[in-house]
Amino acid sequence: SRTVERGADGVVTVGGVDVRTLAAEFGTPAYVMDEADFRARARAWRDAFGAGADVYYAGKAFLSKAVVRWLHEEGLNVDVCSSGELHVALAAGMPGERIALHGNNKSVGELEQAVKAGVGHIVVDSFQEIERLAAIADAQGVRQPVLIRITVGVEAHTHEFIATAHEDQKFGLSLSGGLAAEAVRRVLARPSLELRGIHSHIGSQIFDFAGFEVAARRVVGLLAEVRDEHGVELPEIDLGGGLGIAYTAEDDPREPAEIAASLTDIVRRECAAAELTPPRISVEPGRAIVGPTAFTLYEVGTVKALEGLRTYVSVDGGMSDNIRTALYDAEYSVALVSRTSAAEPMLARVVGKHCESGDIVVKDAFLPADLAPGDLIAVPATGAYCRSMASNYNHALKPPVLAVADGAARVIVRRETEEDLLRLDIG
Numbered sequence: 247s248r249t250v251e252r253g254a255d256g257v258v259t260v261g262g263v264d265v266r267t268l269a270a271e272f273g274t275p276a277y278v279m280d281e282a283d284f285r286a287r288a289r290a291w292r293d294a295f296g297a298g299a300d301v302y303y304a305g306k307a308f309l310s311k312a313v314v315r316w317l318h319e320e321g322l323n324v325d326v327c328s329s330g331e332l333h334v335a336l337a338a339g340m341p342g343e344r345i346a347l348h349g350n351n352k353s354v355g356e357l358e359q360a361v362k363a364g365v366g367h368i369v370v371d372s373f374q375e376i377e378r379l380a381a382i383a384d385a386q387g388v389r390q391p392v393l394i395r396i397t398v399g400v401e402a403h404t405h406e407f408i409a410t411a412h413e414d415q416k417f418g419l420s421l422s423g424g425l426a427a428e429a430v431r432r433v434l435a436r437p438s439l440e441l442r443g444i445h446s447h448i449g450s451q452i453f454d455f456a457g458f459e460v461a462a463r464r465v466v467g468l469l470a471e472v473r474d475e476h477g478v479e480l481p482e483i484d485l486g487g488g489l490g491i492a493y494t495a496e497d498d499p500r501e502p503a504e505i506a507a508s509l510t511d512i513v514r515r516e517c518a519a520a521e522l523t524p525p526r527i528s529v530e531p532g533r534a535i536v537g538p539t540a541f542t543l544y545e546v547g548t549v550k551a552l553e554g555l556r557t558y559v560s561v562d563g564g565m566s567d568n569i570r571t572a573l574y575d576a577e578y579s580v581a582l583v584s585r586t587s588a589a590e591p592m593l594a595r596v597v598g599k600h601c602e603s604g605d606i607v608v609k610d611a612f613l614p615a616d617l618a619p620g621d622l623i624a625v626p627a628t629g630a631y632c633r634s635m636a637s638n639y640n641h642a643l644k645p646p647v648l649a650v651a652d653g654a655a656r657v658i659v660r661r662e663t664e665e666d667l668l669r670l671d672i673g
């Protein structure tokens with residue numbers, strides 16, 4: 247579904263628009279998002295799970311009003327984890343009942359706003375929060391639907407998963423320690439809360455389904471325990487997000503249809519064995535929807551060849567628009583996109599303009615040896631966790647997000663200006 251193409255002149259177009267035109271019109275650096283690809287990925291998730299399930303796009307990956315409208319139109323819901331994200335989702339017209347609220351330490355204000363907005367469910371994450379939320383719902387005279395976030399003892403990352411001992415973290419209420427069962431008792435005891443189900447999220451950038459499958463089995467196991475202890479069958483489970491995407495050619499991502507089939511099948515089998523009616527399933531993909539849909543367009547500023555080592559290519563952004571390389575040692579690829587080159591490849595490191603040597607965007611990459619100031623280069627797969635984790639380090643101005651579709655580009659989040667920074671600085 248991607249509309250990124252390279253012409254005979256070596257110039258890359260996206261959605262029918264030439265990157266040189268984008269740079270000239272909107273400046274660099276810029277995040278360039280392929281709207282058709284975003285919509286297609288959102289639809290693929292919705293279609294994979296079908297009418298018997300709900301897809302909540304994880305707004306933390308990237309959230310803006312345009313994106314919320316696309317999600318609304320494509321039949322997805324939104325998962326938010328702060329009042330800021332809630333605000334954007336509501337401002338874009340997402341109905342409250344299609345929003346879910348997350349977080350391990352939501353403030354009283356955030357809980358109040360979410361209840362007032364009539365969010366579809368709130369995922370409770372601690373005993374204190376159960377009490378806080380019950381009181382707030384009570385005061386507003388509503389019965390608030392909730393899920394309980396549990397820790398299933400599985401933590402999954404990239405190519406492996408570990409099914410023991412990963413309970414030493416801040417999220418959720420542990421299954422093995424009995425905290426999850428206690429949370430169920432406490433929520434059921436509060437008339438202003440309606441317990442809809444159980445939530446689990448095991449990690450991010452995962453390729454191996456084994457971790458999801460163990461989690462699904464354990465969540466269904468808890469549903470059976472709840473039925474046995476309380477005589478109620480909870481109608482929903484949420485299995486979180488986490489499906490990995492390709493950052494480099496070595497990554498081999500799985501399709502939403504594959505994970506939907508695998509999870510639906512496991513839940514159906516486990517429920518049959520426990521004599522439970524299968525619950526409605528929801529999932530919360532963020533990266534897998536938005537990650538591949540955008541690239542960052544940079545202009546090369548300086549090129550420094552270090553004899554016998556590598557060539558440092560400095561661009562007009564850096565760790566302020568993509569912290570993932572510095573923070574997680576994340577791998578990215580990069581390509582020259584504004585012209586063709588017959589030059590030999592050289593080992594390059596793409597770095598930013600910030601005042602520290604860890605300011606690396608792409609650690610090791612081959613770029614043509616004739617790369618020169620003024621060339622445009624693109625780093626793919628920066629749609630998730632780049633703009634949303636961007637900072638103003640060195641008073642950098644956060645780049646705009648451009649949406650390109652059908653031969654036209656428009657700004658959906660504008661570039662920051664010095665005035666934006668000074669507006670916050672009241673002297």
Ligand code: LLP
Pocket residue numbers: 304306307325348447449450451486487488489530531532533534570574630631
């Ligand atoms: N649901 C919950 C409860 C989550 O905590 C997350 C991500 C998601 C869904 C979405 O996960 P995804 O499908 O995007 O993997 N900043 C890190 C990723 C942190 C993920 C946090 N939680 C990164 O840049 O890799």
